[in-house]
Structures are given as structure tokens and as C-alpha cells.
Amino acid sequence: MIELNQYYTPESTSLALASMLDISNVRSCIELSAGEGALVGPLKASNKNIKFTTVDIDQSNSTKLANLYPNDVHICGDALDKNIGLKNDSFDLAICNPPFSYVDNSDKYSYLLTGKFGTLLSKNKRLRMEVLFILRNLQLLKPGGTLAVIVPDFILNSRPLLNFRRILFDRFELFNVVECGYGSFKKTEAKTYILFIKKVNKSKFSKVVPVISIVNGVLKKNSIDIENAIKTVEKVEPNSGYEIFRGCTSSKLCRESRRDFHHNYSGLENFSNVTYKVYSAELPKFKYAKFNDVLINRVGRSVGDTVILASSNVIVSDCVIVIRFHRASLREAFIENWTRDRADWIKLHVKGTCAKNISISSIKSYISTLGKVV
């Protein structure tokens, strides 16, 4: 059932998660979105004294778990519901493979979006479920407790969540990472990570976090410099290093020019080069994209689709945003990051229900996060 994101954890990943934890002193463990208990099994096998509390929204899962582990507590309900009967600061360990999806923001989540997290996220129209589950788990842990959470690549590496990571890892200690590689979860192509986070004040901890990669069955030791993952992004001055604008004429007027023009065509392959017939002189009253400009569909079903102009110039309609980079390094950074982030960024930033659209200012904000890197 894809709606509930019921992608259960494969045994190899559950074993990897359990093997990274020191559970000798753990007495209580919470698993939100517990599914059929894939994460519970290996922990039960190594420590019989842990009392588990599981939560799943699907009654058939809660019933299965109650039959399998009758001495533990199994709650059927929405794990993000504040009033589900769980006490804050009360568990030694939290394990979680949350739904990989978005949810519409509402007052219901305001109890999780406090302090800097609130300032950053409370005005967002949509929120990542993984983000909410991380915050909920941390709230439920005792001080000093550990959260082991499985997340998609987007949570650890994307630009849109960079400030979320900065606040999260400034406040809590990320002390281990397991990289599970693409295709670790059947039905999903997502590259996934297991993050091990301690509910402690982070300031005195190491900046380099060990990473174990399990890719195609091969195990490698690595590390990440957490400063890179969380560094305060230095804002690029608006319009420094690039220009951004949209066409100023409707497709109808563009057509009347009797010249080729670029519009929010669907079906063009993302990041492909597009070429148009070249005319010697530009017509007044139209806006033109030029060679190497990045063209992004501003509106419609194909909103956010992105191509590169490979001919010398072309008229653009008002349904297209043009980005003209003056610095090659900024252009490269944009293309590299946009290739990875685009689909998720669109889901977060698209406005309008009938005529879906994105704004120039939101793309400017995105470019500003490329900051110091370039």
C-alpha cells in the first residue's frame, strides 16, 4: 500500500542498524511507524530486557505486532498526533523508518516546530514527514537517548534542507552514519542512510562523523565532515553572478512574431540542450534567452522542467524563467545541485492548485543557498 509508504526495511538494513547500537543498558525503546516490526526483531534478539512501544497508523500492523510481541505496548494511530498518549523524554532508544513523503503543514504540527525549527519551517506549506518524525522521536527520547532513523538521500544531502540540518546537528549529536546505497528498499529507488543521533548538546563533539557504506553488498569505511553538511550558508548577494528574469509576452504574442520561441513545452528531457533557428536581429518588445542560459518552466503541468539553450538566442514566453549565469562556477554549482534537488524542491515550492507555478524569488533563494561553495 504505497499511500502509507509501507516500504518495510529489509533484514540486512535492520541488522546493520541493530549492530551499530550499544543496547546493553537500554530498557525502553519507541518505534514510530513500526510497520510489521522489521527493526524490532534484531534488537529483541540481542536484549530481552527492552520494553518496546510501537505505533503504526495501520490497524493490521498493530494487530500483527500485538500477536508477535504480546508483552510490549502497541498503539494504533498517527504517530505525529500530540495526544496519542506518549510521554516526552521517556525512552532510552528510538528506532524509526518513517514514511518517505510530504504532508500539508497545519497547526497539528506546531508542537514539533518550536524554536529555530519553527522559525525555519512553520511557514512552509508542506513538510517532509521524515523531518517531523525526527523531531517527534527526539522529543520522546530521554536526555542522552539515541535515535537511529532511516532517511532518504534528500534529508542528508539536499540544499533545501541544509538549514534544517544545520539546526539539527548544531543541537544534537550525529555520531554515526550508515549509507545503504540505491535500491536497498524494494519498490523504491531511493538511496538511504541510517543516521544515529544522540539527544545531547552537541558543542563538544567531533566534527568528523564515521560513515559505513554498504553499496552492492560491499562494505567500506568512510567519514563525513559535519561542518560541510551544516555550515552556515553565506548568502550570495541577490543577482550577484547571475541575472534572472521571465519572458514578457504570452505564447499568443510570441506566435505572432512568426519566429521560433521557447515556451513551457512539456516532454523536453530535463537538462537537455534545446536549439532554435537564429535570426540576425532581435525584435523589440520581446525578451530573449541567450546561448547557455538555463530555462525553467514557470507554470503549468511541466512546472520546474529545465533545459539549456544551445543556440545563440531565442524569444521566451512569460511562462519561462531565464537564468543567465555570469560566473561559470556558480552555473556549474547550480546545475549540479538543481539536477539532484529539482523534483523535491518543486514539491515544496510550487504554488497554485489549477495553474501550478513557481516564483523568481524562490529560485533566487535557492541560488543563494549555493553560497560559499562557489
Ligand SMILES: C[S@@+](CC[C@H](N)C(=O)[O-])C[C@H]1O[C@@H](n2cnc3c(N)ncnc32)[C@H](O)[C@@H]1O
Ligand atoms: C516505511 S514503513 C516502515 C515500517 C517499519 N518501520 C519497517 O522498517 O519495516 C512506514 C510505516 O509507517 C506507517 N505510517 C504511515 N504514516 C504514519 C503515521 N502518520 N503514524 C504512524 N504510522 C504511520 C505505515 O503504515 C508503515 O507501516
